[in-house]
Amino acid sequence: MKPNRDKKGLKTKWAYILVAGVCTVFFFFLITSLWIGYEVSSSCQNARKLYAGDCVQALTSLLEDEGQSYRSRNKAIWALGQLGDSRALSTLQKYYTGDIPDREALDEMISQYELQKAIALTSGGTNISAVIWKRFVR
Numbered sequence: 001m002k003p004n005r006d007k008k009g010l011k012t013k014w015a016y017i018l019v020a021g022v023c024t025v026f027f028f029f030l031i032t033s034l035w036i037g038y039e040v041s042s043s044c045q046n047a048r049k050l051y052a053g054d055c056v057q058a059l060t061s062l063l064e065d066e067g068q069s070y071r072s073r074n075k076a077i078w079a080l081g082q083l084g085d086s087r088a089l090s091t092l093q094k095y096y097t098g099d100i101p102d103r104e105a106l107d108e109m110i111s112q113y114e115l116q117k118a119i120a121l122t123s124g125g126t127n128i129s130a131v132i133w134k135r136f137v138r
Helices: 002-050 055-064 070-083 086-095 112-122 130-136
Strands: none
Touching (some): 055 070, 055 086, 070 086, 070 112
């Protein structure tokens, strides 16, 4: 009878480990999602201080403003991608060349890599983290 009890104890331990692992992964997903939402909201607020319109319009205006730094424009691209709003698609496509270098200096050029991701997300791609934060960004 003892081997059966040992097997049950081992199964219980593995079940606890599995539950702890799933909870840990969910916790990190939740924290990361909330951080992304905070960054998108911050980018939106900063763009709306400079440009008229809602978040997508203000971020699009920031992207198109050649007087802004490349870093600011790349951050706008990232935020537009996270928002996933199709209204930004044509502007994003305007800057996309398809030539993605191995390394991009975000202070020296418009990021083709970020554009590629943003285009995918604004074209209907799935952004699972947005489920957590999107309703809080206006």
